[in-house]
Amino acid sequence: MTQFAKENIILEVLGTYVTVPRKAVELVGTPPRRWTVVPRPPGYTWLPESWGQHYGVCPGCHHRAPLLTIPQLLRCPRCSEAFPVAWDESYLRK
Secondary structure (H helix, E strand, O other), X not given: OOXXXXXXXXXXXXXXEEEEEHHHOOOOOOOOOOEXXXXXXXXXXXXXXXXXXXXXXXXXXXXXXXXXXXXXXXXXXXXXXXXXXXXXXXHHXX
16 A cells, blocks of 8 residues: 555555555455455456456465365465465455
């Protein structure tokens, strides 16, 4: 995060600055200890179609990985650590 305002946050993503609505971002004091489940953003061409409707972000190394099933525990292909998957987050029930 590079800038924080009441309504928007400016993030640096892969060297590009992106403005995101504040309500779309959750700021936490401690990093997650479970895989974060991310719904496929509409129109994103950098995400392979073969990854399906969700991908996961490893809490250990931040590597992204496809979630082709609904695993409860997932081992990261990059760091080899296994973590639970956060399928119970409220934003996934919308």
